[in-house]
Amino acid sequence: MILDKEEIKTLQLIENKYYMKPIIELIQYNLNNNIISLPETFNNLYSYLTSSSKNVEKLMAERVAH
DSSP, rough: OOHHHHHHHHEEEHOOOOOGHHHHHHHHHHHTTTOHHHHHHHTTHHHHHHHTTHHHHHHHHHHHHH
């Protein structure tokens, strides 16, 4: 998959958000283990968001505590 400069910039902005880490890790795990294809990830974004919510909330709480 080839991204243009604007898409790369957007991807980097997303990846640099601390609260996106659990979601990205779950997507990468599923892709790396051939559980789901890249196009299918877009059909499952809601699932990724909801299944990662507790980990995201934990990261946010830790950040606020420090």
